[in-house]
Amino acid sequence: MKKIINDPAAVVAEALRGMAAAHPDLLTVRTDPAAILRADAPVAGRVAVVSGGGSGHEPLHGGFVGPGMLHAACPGPVFTSPTPDQVQAAIEAVHGGAGVLLIVKNYTGDVLNFETAAEFALAEGIDVRTVLVDDDVAVKDSLYTAGRRGVGGTLLVEKIVGAAAERGADLDTCEQLALRVVAGTRSLGMALTACTVPHVGEPSFTLAEDEMEIGIGIHGEPGRERLPLEPADGIVRRLVDAITEDLPFAEGDRALLFTNSMGGTPQLELYLAHGIAERLLAERGITVERRLVGPYVTSLEMQGMSLTLCRLDDELIDLWDAPVHTAALRWGC
Amino acid sequence: MKKIINDPAAVVAEALRGMAAAHPDLLTVRTDPAAILRADAPVAGRVAVVSGGGSGHEPLHGGFVGPGMLHAACPGPVFTSPTPDQVQAAIEAVHGGAGVLLIVKNYTGDVLNFETAAEFALAEGIDVRTVLVDDDVAVKDSLYTAGRRGVGGTLLVEKIVGAAAERGADLDTCEQLALRVVAGTRSLGMALTACTVPHVGEPSFTLAEDEMEIGIGIHGEPGRERLPLEPADGIVRRLVDAITEDLPFAEGDRALLFTNSMGGTPQLELYLAHGIAERLLAERGITVERRLVGPYVTSLEMQGMSLTLCRLDDELIDLWDAPVHTAALRWGC
Amino acid sequence: MGCSVEDVTAAVRAAAEVVREYRDELVELDREIGDGDHGENLHRGFTAVLAKLDGGGFDGPASVLKVTATTLISTVGGAAGPLYGTAFLRAATALGDASEVDGQLAANALAAALEGVVARGKAAPGDKTMVDALTPAVTAAQSTVDSGVRAVLLAAADAAEEGAASTVPLVARKGRASYLGERSAGHLDPGARSTAVLLRALAEAARR
Amino acid sequence: MGCSVEDVTAAVRAAAEVVREYRDELVELDREIGDGDHGENLHRGFTAVLAKLDGGGFDGPASVLKVTATTLISTVGGAAGPLYGTAFLRAATALGDASEVDGQLAANALAAALEGVVARGKAAPGDKTMVDALTPAVTAAQSTVDSGVRAVLLAAADAAEEGAASTVPLVARKGRASYLGERSAGHLDPGARSTAVLLRALAEAARR
Numbered sequence A, B: 001m002k003k004i005i006n007d008p009a010a011v012v013a014e015a016l017r018g019m020a021a022a023h024p025d026l027l028t029v030r031t032d033p034a035a036i037l038r039a040d041a042p043v044a045g046r047v048a049v050v051s052g053g054g055s056g057h058e059p060l061h062g063g064f065v066g067p068g069m070l071h072a073a074c075p076g077p078v079f080t081s082p083t084p085d086q087v088q089a090a091i092e093a094v095h096g097g098a099g100v101l102l103i104v105k106n107y108t109g110d111v112l113n114f115e116t117a118a119e120f121a122l123a124e125g126i127d128v129r130t131v132l133v134d135d136d137v138a139v140k141d142s143l144y145t146a147g148r149r150g151v152g153g154t155l156l157v158e159k160i161v162g163a164a165a166e167r168g169a170d171l172d173t174c175e176q177l178a179l180r181v182v183a184g185t186r187s188l189g190m191a192l193t194a195c196t197v198p199h200v201g202e203p204s205f206t207l208a209e210d211e212m213e214i215g216i217g218i219h220g221e222p223g224r225e226r227l228p229l230e231p232a233d234g235i236v237r238r239l240v241d242a243i244t245e246d247l248p249f250a251e252g253d254r255a256l257l258f259t260n261s262m263g264g265t266p267q268l269e270l271y272l273a274h275g276i277a278e279r280l281l282a283e284r285g286i287t288v289e290r291r292l293v294g295p296y297v298t299s300l301e302m303q304g305m306s307l308t309l310c311r312l313d314d315e316l317i318d319l320w321d322a323p324v325h326t327a328a329l330r331w332g333c
Numbered sequence C, D: 001m002g003c004s005v006e007d008v009t010a011a012v013r014a015a016a017e018v019v020r021e022y023r024d025e026l027v028e029l030d031r032e033i034g035d036g037d038h039g040e041n042l043h044r045g046f047t048a049v050l051a052k053l054d055g056g057g058f059d060g061p062a063s064v065l066k067v068t069a070t071t072l073i074s075t076v077g078g079a080a081g082p083l084y085g086t087a088f089l090r091a092a093t094a095l096g097d098a099s100e101v102d103g104q105l106a107a108n109a110l111a112a113a114l115e116g117v118v119a120r121g122k123a124a125p126g127d128k129t130m131v132d133a134l135t136p137a138v139t140a141a142q143s144t145v146d147s148g149v150r151a152v153l154l155a156a157a158d159a160a161e162e163g164a165a166s167t168v169p170l171v172a173r174k175g176r177a178s179y180l181g182e183r184s185a186g187h188l189d190p191g192a193r194s195t196a197v198l199l200r201a202l203a204e205a206a207r208r
């Protein structure tokens, strides 16, 4: 295992220390339990937007804490959801009197831990709502399974709801808005290489030089399909096809296209893939009105990419464009 | 070779197409010869700041084009400096009547090609100055060698001089400012893995599971020293020691600390390393007043990191803080 | 005579210690069809449990299980944290204020644990989860209630091991392995395995 | 009788074609002590040169070399682009408006090329660059001026090959390989190698 770390068990704690040092004016970083909070939290009279999950997906979620996006992020150990106490402490730290919206990626662990935290917080009289993000079309959705995973779409929910909360939208409005973004968002990822979890010490799976994995998750889970490696045109077409057929996206739709690196794919390749995706969407009559390209919802050093497509309307565009000031996303201020 | 590409010879052209699609309001992307220009260029009455170099270091340089930073970037093929015509065309496209400052990383190829372009432009009556960035302490400086390489410090020069140009500083002032930043900036990089150049198809060098390379360049060049892999504490200490001894940085110095990923190192590790660097600098009595953490001056998918330290004063801080709006760096607007 | 508060403490301690031994195996099982953290998660949690047990001050068997539950909930994370946490919490509730645990109580506690896991996780037998180990364990325990705690737990452990082994051919329908679809077949479920391991350790530590 | 404009065109075309053959070897040499692009750079440049030569319309040997020079400068990039570009440009200047190239002119052109490379790159013999191939080539050419272009170039190519080989033990002081310090020793310099390859191809294509 080749990593710039000390003790594998201390990776998250040490990274948080670095994050605190890097963003002293923006963030308050707590340890025990770990939380990344807006420096100015709690913001009185505003819905507090809280998210979190296992570490290893940075900048998700801690990199999205700040005015216009999250009030708090709860980082668990690498690829392991945070505990209820941790989430509860974050809720209490940022609750500004207007309720708390939990944005939770749909994984059993995250759901159960956030659920428990929400129960505790409710018992203390804090109005807490939970919205599950489940945008990954790689996973078949069914009542009898764990359901779809939350992946790239999480960022969009956090940005858009965070903007609404910043403007003073109430908890009902924020919750409905989050549900609306989730309903209109689909993602699919692929990998060229696996990642290595520090406490595991070896890659989560092995791919031959001429293989790729389609439909991977963001926790080093293998995907649903292993295929011979293809040129970028083929790879991107697979992702675009699966995503647009799923919702389905239709001719005339306005959309945000988010081309995401799983961590190890360089920007040169990412922009190349983004260009192909834009072309394919244009061919289908889908108008890309906003875009984001970069390593935002990652899986450690995994090489690969995901595409996320989100249906837009004027309201969502306005909220997407609203000022945001976080470690990883910043505009308008 | 595992990459999301089509034809290796077309990687840069296709990536530029994606970049153009991703940033339609911010950038004008030209091909043949390739250039990334500020959408509002030329900016009349302002010094035009132009840089460029081989591709594969993204977001350097194209990701730094926009108000408050570069007016144009000239991307060469992967790890190969652009040609004189290319640079000359960019100069002519962004020249706003107040002269042009070329920021060139000190590599023989870049120096020779930009030099030739500058001669052509001068011959056409454009006042062109060139500032070489040579911040890499891995390389011994001497009159008889190619001199030190330009690495992470290039970003700082581009940001600070870009801010001054935006405010209306004249060409002399911009040139002097660039020289001042270069004089006060030092960097050192290390790698855990090599990168693979698309047209080569195999890694630039090979490191065993328990080896690391100190003093690597950003072109997949092997470093000066191959050592047994160490924990993060040891790695970061080596970088901090070499950098602070070189200038030297002294107790009481105010500094900007830039913790850079070579591309494949995930943010979790990068923040962890950043935290260590901050601690070591504090121990030496150096006050870190500004910081930047991320993959900004990369070497494709190489895993590794570099540290850049730049001496600050009030003027430099003010220019660093000035608004910037580019694809990769944005604040204050 | 059943198990005292000291006996229960010793049994949980023994189980907690055994997790360290199985850490790597559980990591490896989870790496194959999950995200590779199950062994690390339980190890972190049960290490914290050991520290808590050192603190002592338990007024009955239920309080030992309750502290174990809250410690697991606040340190394990992932799916296993709330599930095992709930299991121990429900088991504690089933023990009530009894000062000694007999075979019947032990079987009741196991049944309550299973109910808790199902209530939280909504998994049915055959979904390839810890439920596939716990369900037969409860049945086996219930048919041996008259033979003392140790016998009850030994029967439960045997059944849990068989139940865990039965997950190998299954296609997962719950938890992270479900994302793999058909590719999850052919692997042992890590949570079912850890359930069997924990029950075996508890049984072997039970003095009566 | 010396080489006509057609002969010079054919020779440059032959050299350009040979670069394709050596692309991978030059990439590999540069990967070892540089950044792995030398073969790709020259291949890109000389492919463009071939296209330009197809256009024809040259009024003398010098104009063939001049077009070669400007094409290389505008397509190769890296260190080799300006250096080889300058070399061909200076060689063109040395030929002046001669309609035929004889041994003396060829040797002069080579000497001018070397001067150009040194003026631009500031490398001295022994720095482990193309100068180590070109310098002995110029000397050899100058001592064979009376024997015709082919003989001059053959002597130059022989000397360049020896010169290139002599770079192996050297520690680089110029170019990218210099960053390696002592670790650059034990490798053939890619630019010296390409110089030898180009000279050999020009020599073998020279009809007189």
Ligand SMILES: Nc1ncnc2c1ncn2[C@@H]1O[C@H](COP(=O)(O)OP(=O)(O)O)[C@@H](O)[C@H]1O
Residues within 6 Å of the ligand: A079, A080, A081, A108, A109, A110, C030, C034, C035, C036, C037, C038, C039, C041, C077, C078, C079, C080, C081, C083, C117, C120, C121, C122, C123, C128, C129, C130, C131, C174, C175, C176, C189, C190, C191, C192
């Ligand atoms: N819904 C569920 N009901 C019961 N057990 C479950 C459920 N989901 C997952 N599990 C169990 O949890 C185990 C995985 O635990 P762990 O790896 O610690 O959590 P995570 O999947 O969050 O990484 C699985 O092997 C399975 O036995």
Ligand SMILES: Nc1ncnc2c1ncn2[C@@H]1O[C@H](COP(=O)(O)OP(=O)(O)O)[C@@H](O)[C@H]1O
Residues within 6 Å of the ligand: B079, B080, B081, B108, B109, B110, D030, D034, D035, D036, D037, D038, D039, D041, D077, D078, D079, D080, D081, D083, D117, D120, D121, D122, D123, D128, D129, D130, D131, D174, D175, D176, D189, D190, D191, D192
């Ligand atoms: N200053 C110099 N003078 C002469 N030749 C040089 C100089 N610097 C580099 N070279 C030659 O250029 C070759 C490398 O060319 P190339 O790989 O195309 O460029 P780059 O180093 O920019 O990648 C070296 O092998 C060397 O022979």
Ligand SMILES: [Mg+2]
Residues within 6 Å of the ligand: A054, A079, A080, A081, A109, C035, C037, C078, C079
């Ligand atoms: Mg997990």
Ligand SMILES: [Mg+2]
Residues within 6 Å of the ligand: B054, B079, B080, B081, B109, D035, D037, D078, D079
């Ligand atoms: Mg090069």
Ligand SMILES: [Mg+2]
Residues within 6 Å of the ligand: C030, C034, C035, C036, C037, C038, C078, C176
């Ligand atoms: Mg797991």
Ligand SMILES: [Mg+2]
Residues within 6 Å of the ligand: D030, D034, D035, D036, D037, D038, D078, D176
């Ligand atoms: Mg090279």
